[in-house]
Amino acid sequence: MIDLRSDTVTRPSPAMRRAMAEAEVGDDVFGDDPTVNRLQERVAELTGKEAALYTVTGTMANQTALRTFVHSGHEVIAEATAHVITVEKNSAATLSGVTYRPVAGERGLMTPEQIVEALKPDPLDVRVVDLVAVENTHQVGGGTVLPIETLRAIRKVTQEAGVPLYMDGARIWNASAASGVDVAEYAAEVDALMFCFSKGLGAPIGSILCGPRDFIREARRNRLQLTGAWRQAGVIAAAALVALEEGPGHLQEDHANARRLAEGIAEIFPDAAEPEHVETNIVFVDPAPLGSTAGDIAQRLKVQGVLVTQVAGKVRMLTHLDVSPQDIEEAIAAWRRLAA
Ligand SMILES: Cc1ncc(COP(=O)(O)O)c(C=O)c1O
Numbered sequence: 001m002i003d004l005r006s007d008t009v010t011r012p013s014p015a016m017r018r019a020m021a022e023a024e025v026g027d028d029v030f031g032d033d034p035t036v037n038r039l040q041e042r043v044a045e046l047t048g049k050e051a052a053l054y055t056v057t058g059t060m061a062n063q064t065a066l067r068t069f070v071h072s073g074h075e076v077i078a079e080a081t082a083h084v085i086t087v088e089k090n091s092a093a094t095l096s097g098v099t100y101r102p103v104a105g106e107r108g109l110m111t112p113e114q115i116v117e118a119l120k121p122d123p124l125d126v127r128v129v130d131l132v133a134v135e136n137t138h139q140v141g142g143g144t145v146l147p148i149e150t151l152r153a154i155r156k157v158t159q160e161a162g163v164p165l166y167m168d169g170a171r172i173w174n175a176s177a178a179s180g181v182d183v184a185e186y187a188a189e190v191d192a193l194m195f196c197f198s199k200g201l202g203a204p205i206g207s208i209l210c211g212p213r214d215f216i217r218e219a220r221r222n223r224l225q226l227t228g229a230w231r232q233a234g235v236i237a238a239a240a241l242v243a244l245e246e247g248p249g250h251l252q253e254d255h256a257n258a259r260r261l262a263e264g265i266a267e268i269f270p271d272a273a274e275p276e277h278v279e280t281n282i283v284f285v286d287p288a289p290l291g292s293t294a295g296d297i298a299q300r301l302k303v304q305g306v307l308v309t310q311v312a313g314k315v316r317m318l319t320h321l322d323v324s325p326q327d328i329e330e331a332i333a334a335w336r337r338l339a340a
Helices: 014-022 034-047 058-069 089-096 112-119 148-161 172-179 183-188 213-225 234-246 248-268 294-303 325-339
Strands: 051-055 075-079 099-103 129-135 165-168 192-196 207-211 282-285 309-311 314-318
Touching: 014 234, 034 051, 034 183, 034 207, 034 234, 051 058, 051 213, 058 089, 058 129, 058 165, 058 192, 058 207, 058 213, 075 112, 089 099, 099 112, 112 129, 112 148, 129 148, 148 165, 148 183, 172 183, 172 192, 172 248, 183 192, 207 213, 234 248, 248 282, 248 314, 248 325, 294 309, 294 314, 294 325
Parallel strands: 075 099, 075 129, 129 165, 165 192
Antiparallel strands: 051 207, 192 207, 282 314, 309 314
16 A cells, blocks of 8 residues: 555654664653653754653644643634644634634745734734744645745744744644755744654654743643643654654655655646645645545545545645655556546
């Protein structure tokens, strides 16, 4: 099977498995796990933030951040198709009483002007915004990179309004590989950010929230309230440390594979894919030009050994460490057979 459903499906590398087997561990609730501590310190150093907190998922990192930044009953400005809204809004509402002020972006990108508008105080003083959240890369937007200049302009706007800025950087390493902008440069423009080890970097489990020391202390308490305190997590933190070494260097190849996939599909179905918009490792295909639905196409590709998902009415495919250029050619051949 060629599994393009997500970049989360990768299997741990031999070096990760060795590191996991040999990991030095302790009880992280007591702050005693040396491998978790090493991971958190390493990420703080890489991002230029004071501290970091290892979490089991990206969703938990986002939810911990929201709970730490936002008062119950207050709002977050985020792009309408951002993960924190589409997948997490019910979690945010039920776990922390957080609601949203959604802004419709272009391929997932909000403009600073839209944020200025959304930040305007409610004349009745009923709705209060506590946080602006951006997503980089933007998943549903098609793996779109948030340009550093736009982020800086958004930063200026939020600072003027006195509202903190958070980044869901689940795929920030993809953004960095595509743009050449260092992860620390993105991190410098936000109050806090999270990223995932379990996506393009190839680790089996885990994400990390980074920010100022006081924020992370509070976030640690909130992670516990969200039932995310854990014990000998060093067993998997060891794989995350390896992912930080092995992962970033592979991302350019993932991006080239994604572009080739989109180009191959666009040659067969010209209006279905937009290779010019493939900036990182995510490819969306519109099923309409095929006279079909995303669900039907997913089924027909599966029969041919290619796994994809359907998101927002489109076929979604992600490239990752376990997909080779040869796999991409085979996937394109499967799409070609759909035309027959
Ligand atoms: C942009 C974005 N943020 C957050 C998440 C959540 O990560 P996790 O699946 O580890 O909870 C995802 C997962 O796909 C994502 O794409």
